[in-house]
Amino acid sequence: MSRNVARTGLVAVALALTGCGGSTEDAAPPPGPLLPRAVASDLAARSDRVAERLASGDRCAADREADELRTRAVAVVSKVPPALQEELLSGVNALAERISCPAPPSSGGKGKSGETDEKEKDGEDEREEDD
Numbered sequence: 001m002s003r004n005v006a007r008t009g010l011v012a013v014a015l016a017l018t019g020c021g022g023s024t025e026d027a028a029p030p031p032g033p034l035l036p037r038a039v040a041s042d043l044a045a046r047s048d049r050v051a052e053r054l055a056s057g058d059r060c061a062a063d064r065e066a067d068e069l070r071t072r073a074v075a076v077v078s079k080v081p082p083a084l085q086e087e088l089l090s091g092v093n094a095l096a097e098r099i100s101c102p103a104p105p106s107s108g109g110k111g112k113s114g115e116t117d118e119k120e121k122d123g124e125d126e127r128e129e130d131d
Contacts, residue, residue: 033081060101070096
């Protein structure tokens, strides 16, 4: 994924998280529901960590951070105004789904110790016994 695409996704999440503003007696009421400042700050910081990991080229760390962001968003969704819940969760889910950690190279049927998989061993043993 290009850095611009990731950044765009992160900006979308950050914009969904904003809604905190100053107020004065003469100020008009906000145009819509507001996200609690603590929730917005927490999720925005997590989103920034995803962006930092992507910018450094560490896709695996970015993937873990995005999963943690999604977990946290789900955990705090009850604190988010209903009008923002779907946008928040869909943005976080879309971001997490676009980031993936490359799979490690295949071991060719051998485990970490270099031994053949147990199922393969059992199959070979049975064939040897039949001979």
